Amino acid sequence: MPRTDAGVELAGVSVRYGSAKQPVTVLDSVDLRVGAGEFVVLVGPSGCGKTTLLRVIAGFARPDSGSALVGGAAPRPGRGAGVVFQQPRLFPWRTVGGNLGFALARHGVPRSQRPGRIAELLERVGLPGMAGRRTWELSGGQQQRVALARALAAEPGLLLMDEPFSALDALTRERLQEEVRSLAGRLGTTVVFVTHSVEEAVLLGSRVLVMAAGPGRVVEDLPVPLPRDPGTGVPELRASPEFARLRGHLTEALRPA
Structure with missing residues (x-):
């Protein structure tokens, strides 16, 4: 929490x-x-x-x-603090899960725990099962949801x-x-x-x-x-x-x- x-x-x-x-x-x-x-x-x-x-x-x-x-x-x-900008600013060469995994790694989450955390974050923002999608395959609204999930990766207050x-x-x-x-x-x-x-x-x-x-x-x-x-x-x-x-x-x- x-x-x-x-x-x-x-x-x-x-x-x-x-x-x-x-x-x-x-x-x-x-x-x-x-x-x-x-x-x-x-x-x-x-x-x-x-x-x-x-x-x-x-x-x-x-x-x-x-x-x-x-x-x-x-x-x-x-x-x-988690920050969400006007534009999603996702890494286009990474999958949705890769973008979230990068954020989790930066905050010291062990590799073994990242898949579960990624699934939880995507469920939280209404994108279940989309970890393997490429960011350029997503709509603008879906990309912004991924950006929100990334901001929540460290469970910021x-x-x-x-x-x-x-x-x-x-x-x-x-x-x-x-x-x-x-x-x-x-x-x-x-x-x-x-x-x-x-x-x-x-x-x-x-x-x-x-x-x-x-x-x-x-x-x-x-x-x-x-x-x-x-x-x-x-x-x-x-x-x-x-x-x-x-x-x-x-x-x-x-x-x-």
Whole structure:
């Protein structure tokens, strides 16, 4: 099971790019707390620093000022967090099982245990029996499921997702939204999810953080008091008055001033 201590805490995090003479501030004094088991969604205009914030939490980027902690320690790439990108980024020369086996090997899983773990991961993301398939034989949605399985290979307590469904067709996107929502609930995984879609934010998040551009900062922290039990389907959520209210609120909050 995933770790249960995968809370995130950012205090005064600022990130600047460019030269010392002409720095560009991407994030400006961001304070953020994500409790273990929360599903927090980041929304905001392009260029507001959502992906940069995710990179700081993953340990791929270091803040120029302030501090970042995951599970009480400084984040390090590949340690404690699974990351799913907008594109699957699978190894095309490996099978589905080979991609997952590579991830398991990196995390120290003995060779004898890998076939069982691969089968378990594929079952978990709805791709049973597909370990022998080539990645180029899969649809875009299936490839993204493999990417999710790879991120779950180390049983992370924290899952970071950067617009993972934006390139998919509407039907596949809806199916994966429901699966990720259900999966995170069953495993108790902490999730930080980046999207441009207001509807996706309300559907998935237990909280939605609205970011403003120029430079990036959190301007609103919106709780989403919708049912999160697996028995409540996505169609029922979308049809609820509360869903419509939250979607309208976020849409208004993201309008340019």
